Amino acid sequence: MPSQSAATLRRQPAAPSPSERILSWGRYPKIAHQHVHKPAWNDQLPDILRTAAPGSLLPYGLGRSYGDSCLNAGRELIDCRRLNRILGFDESTGMLRCESGVSLSDIIDVFLPKGWFLPVTPGTRFVTIGGAIANDVHGKNHHCAGTFGAHVRQIGLHRSNDGLVICNPEENPDMLRATIGGLGLTGVIAWADIQLKRVAGPWIDAESIPFQSLNAFLDLSRESNDRFEYTVAWLDGFAGKNPRGIFFRGNHAADYGKEFHPKRSPKLPFALPAWMLNRYSVKTFNTAYYRIHAANKSGAVVPYDSFFYPLDSIRQWNLLYGKRGFLQYQCVIPETNVEAFEELLDRIARSGMGSFLGVLKQFGSAPPAGMLSFPRPGLTIALDFAMRGERTLKLMQSLDEIVQQSGGALYPAKDARMSPALFEASFPRWRGFVPYIDPKMSSSFWRRVMGAQ
Ligand SMILES: Cc1cc2nc3c(=O)[nH]c(=O)nc-3n(C[C@H](O)[C@H](O)[C@H](O)COP(=O)(O)OP(=O)(O)OC[C@H]3O[C@@H](n4cnc5c(N)ncnc54)[C@H](O)[C@@H]3O)c2cc1C
Structure with a gap:
């Protein structure tokens, strides 16, 4: 049997699995089943985006959001957990490039022994980089370090209509600001550059x-x-x-100086x-x-x-x-x-x-x-x-x-x-965000706060 090259294997579009029951961390709401794409490589994403119906997709990380912002009732999810490769690290500056399914736990395991830590961390380490950016998570150091998004220097963002868009403070800065805290609605984050922080130890x-x-x-x-x-x-x-x-x-x-043994x-x-x-x-x-x-x-x-x-x-x-x-x-x-x-x-x-x-x-x-x-x-x-x-x-x-x-x-x-009225009051600038939404993306949360379900 002729063997397939790695490149051919990569280019297979990831077909959605039969519908699965996926819950968020709060296990409420108990919503209808969702079809789940499980890409293993970033270059499978363009096909998934191209062939999807408008408003049908939502990226999914480790599901540590409590409610419905990571859910897409009756539609499709793109499970990003297998996009979990570390792509580069500069030991002299602490600049990390990794795919969006890498978890904070993975980063700690690899980089803390080298003297680097997360610039901001929420109360669980089981969160992906994509999820941390899309909710612009905060931690116990918000008073001096701001949110996670403040330490994101650059991202590669797959969009259904523009391909892979590079976003940093010089190139597409507004798309970067829309994607940080953008609830997964602006596209699928392929990779991100994160500035880690020097620490003496664990x-x-x-x-x-x-x-x-x-x-x-x-x-x-x-x-x-x-x-x-x-x-x-x-x-x-x-x-x-x-x-x-x-x-x-x-x-x-x-x-x-004391030896560190993480517990199971x-x-x-x-x-x-x-x-x-x-x-x-x-x-x-x-x-x-x-x-x-x-x-x-x-x-x-x-x-x-x-x-x-x-x-x-x-x-x-x-x-x-x-x-x-x-x-x-x-x-x-x-x-x-x-x-x-x-x-x-x-x-x-x-x-x-x-x-x-x-x-x-x-x-x-x-x-x-x-x-x-x-x-x-x-x-x-x-x-x-x-x-x-x-x-x-x-x-x-x-x-x-x-x-x-x-x-x-x-x-x-x-x-x-939360009601649409409370969402509007909480985020008065939401209208400025809407033009950055990828036409193929939607979520249970977004439809609810837009009064569309
Ligand atoms: C015990 C616990 C403690 C917590 N403590 C805190 C805290 O202190 N501070 C805080 O801010 N939050 C906290 N959280 C919430 C959690 O940090 C966020 O909900 C986080 O976004 C979850 O990340 P996730 O990888 O599980 O993503 P998911 O919950 O799966 O998804 C979250 C959002 O990210 C989007 N997304 C996921 N991957 C991508 C991608 N590749 N591209 C684009 N969008 C993507 C999804 O569409 C969704 O909108 C806590 C949660 C738990 C369970």
Whole structure:
């Protein structure tokens, strides 16, 4: 049998698989099946784009978005996970070129031992470069480093009508700004140049400090932002207007010299029954968590993974919320409106539906890297809510009112239900973004916020 050359193999168009049930991280919404293309090579993308129907495609990374921004109900996804090659690295500058399906975890594994780290990282390392750019993700260093997009120097973007478009601050700068935070709608990112950051090693000099009011949190945050590269707080969602929590802050430790052995994470094998998660079990967990950390108020040198990615220590922890899944509510509220923030916390506490993990962070004032970037100056909070049907959705609608009236915004990467009106209020520049959408792209999220489904 004649053998096929590698080049011939590459050029086979990747036919979509039979429809698959793909869920996002929140496992809500449970939408209809989607056909999935699984290209292994970037040069298969032009065929996929050319032959697709208008508005039928959406790139997909590791599905760590919580709601429907990575879903395309009844249409097609392009699973980019096999586009996972590192294409080049300049050891003297830390400039990395890689394909868009490379994960942050891959980058850490390869480059941290060489003394380089991610310039910005979200709370999980299981995110692709394409996903990190398309949601312009933020991390614990937003106050000093801005978002992930601020460290993207150049991208190659496959578009159905223009071929491979090179975007950098000189060439197609507007397309670059549209693609950063562009929710996968401007085309498929083929590769990206990312500026990594020099670090001494895998250790973080960390401190945790208990606090018992929003003002105490703000004082800690303001006092820490000049001295600490990373700041974030955990908040007890049951505590109401005067929330207690633990403030975490840290810097990369100068070479600590201790050998580093990453741990393997245990995995939840199946969705837990819904009765296990109720206001009593969550309250008990929150109280215990607070007491343990408050008692251990201290500084310590800790491994980077427990500092940045505590949730990654249990793989598939999303199954904890049972078969109906969960929603994460992440908003930002301007700091001038602390009362609105207090009201939000109060409504959550009174609802009795608070969650294990409330994450609180003061965003910095870095200008947005993308046209639809979410971070802006203010206080951001992210809280998980088990999906309990109408009750959960009603609570969220009532939180939306506070966010909208206070001039705040909701984060699309976490959203499965915001109204078109709230989207417009959150992203007033969305009309300027529309001309950059690739005519072959669409998503469940986009159709919903455009009122088109
Ligand atoms: C435990 C946990 C903690 C998190 N913490 C944070 C946090 O601290 N800060 C934060 O900002 N976010 C956070 N997130 C959200 C997560 O970082 C984002 O949703 C991220 O975009 C997910 O990337 P992904 O690779 O899974 O992409 P997906 O979720 O699969 O897709 C996300 C978007 O990227 C687009 N996309 C994917 N690949 C490409 C490509 N090649 N070209 C163009 N578009 C593409 C998709 O169309 C979609 O719009 C967290 C998520 C989890 C589960």
